Amino acid sequence: MEDPWQKAYDFAVTVARKAGEVIRKAGESEIKVSTKSSTVDLVTKTDERVEKIIIGSLKEEFGEGTHCFIGEESVAKGEPCILTHKPTWIIDPVDGTTNFVHGFPFVAVSIAFAVNKQLEFGVIYSCLEDKMYKARNGKGAYCDDELIQVSDVKDINKSIIISEHGTDRSPEKVKKIFSTMQKILCIPVHGLRGSGTAATNMCLVATGAVEAFFEIGIHCWDIAAGAVIVKEAGGVLLDVDGGPFDLMSRRMVSANNEVIARRIIKEIEIFSAERDDDMCEIQLE
Numbered sequence: 001m002e003d004p005w006q007k008a009y010d011f012a013v014t015v016a017r018k019a020g021e022v023i024r025k026a027g028e029s030e031i032k033v034s035t036k037s038s039t040v041d042l043v044t045k046t047d048e049r050v051e052k053i054i055i056g057s058l059k060e061e062f063g064e065g066t067h068c069f070i071g072e073e074s075v076a077k078g079e080p081c082i083l084t085h086k087p088t089w090i091i092d093p094v095d096g097t098t099n100f101v102h103g104f105p106f107v108a109v110s111i112a113f114a115v116n117k118q119l120e121f122g123v124i125y126s127c128l129e130d131k132m133y134k135a136r137n138g139k140g141a142y143c144d145d146e147l148i149q150v151s152d153v154k155d156i157n158k159s160i161i162i163s164e165h166g167t168d169r170s171p172e173k174v175k176k177i178f179s180t181m182q183k184i185l186c187i188p189v190h191g192l193r194g195s196g197t198a199a200t201n202m203c204l205v206a207t208g209a210v211e212a213f214f215e216i217g218i219h220c221w222d223i224a225a226g227a228v229i230v231k232e233a234g235g236v237l238l239d240v241d242g243g244p245f246d247l248m249s250r251r252m253v254s255a256n257n258e259v260i261a262r263r264i265i266k267e268i269e270i271f272s273a274e275r276d277d278d279m280c281e282i283q284l285e
């Protein structure tokens with residue numbers, strides 16, 4: 001029987017690479033010649049421009065109306081953020097926007113694809129490192145053409161944990177974020193890290209470079225592709241309260257094994273973040 005999504009998967013890799021090229025060119029030309037303070041607008045334009053290229057390419061290839069799109073920039077402009085049963089692309093055109101503005105070398109294009117509300121595949125192109133991470137349901141996870149596997153570390157005392165402080169600067173949330181990080185550091189673990197992009201952090205879990213990534217405040221487009229890649233690399237995904245992973249909940253833990261995931265969950269001070277699908281007034285089918 002013909003594999004219905006192989007063509008979409010291969011095309012997603014092509015589009016991610018094309019988008020990464022646009023981001024690199026914007027970084028080399030426009031950012032370098034302007035002071036950082038003036039680049040915020042530029043970056044918004046770059047984010048929007050890259051998302052338009054990605055969605056435009058997908059619509060051209062698969063036709064208008066047959067597929068749905070959840071894109072960070074489109075949702076920011078009021079497009080719905082609801083996962084229906086239709087084939088749906090979940091896109092973060094520039095994950096690590098702040099990194100991009102500052103020339104901090106971790107910026108990722110994240111493209112995921114879901115059918116019947118199930119994630120089918122994920123593609124993350126770390127465009128400044130020129131590394132293509134990808135995974136299809138049930139078919140393994142790859143960095144370029146090399147199979148990748150999560151770390152085999154069992155002892156959390158021998159782990160590196162990666163997380164982010166996000167963009168919210170409200171004192172009560174910042175306090176909880178750093179109190180959690182302090183408790184995890186003092187378990188103790190070997191170290192805490194953060195690349196500045198959830199998509200890249202999840203690839204680091206999938207390659208075994210770190211044992212776990214958790215964050216409250218991320219969006220579905222930050223983690224959808226990474227979720228498939230971590231799972232296919234042998235990792236686990238949970239909610240920060242220990243329940244099942246929930247793509248739209250704005251929070252998650254991904255780890256190389258459940259023991260380490262649940263040990264981290266014990267230390268997380270949970271704070272609320274409005275669900276991605278609640279943020280949308282329009283309720284679709």
Ligand SMILES: O=P(O)(O)O[C@H]1[C@H](O)[C@@H](O)[C@H](O)[C@@H](O)[C@@H]1O
Nearest residue numbers: 096097098164166167197198222
């Ligand atoms: O808004 P940017 O600079 O892209 O940063 C967020 C990034 O998109 C996410 O992937 C991270 O996990 C967040 O912590 C960043 O704030």
Ligand SMILES: [Mg+2]
Nearest residue numbers: 092095096222
């Ligand atoms: Mg992002």
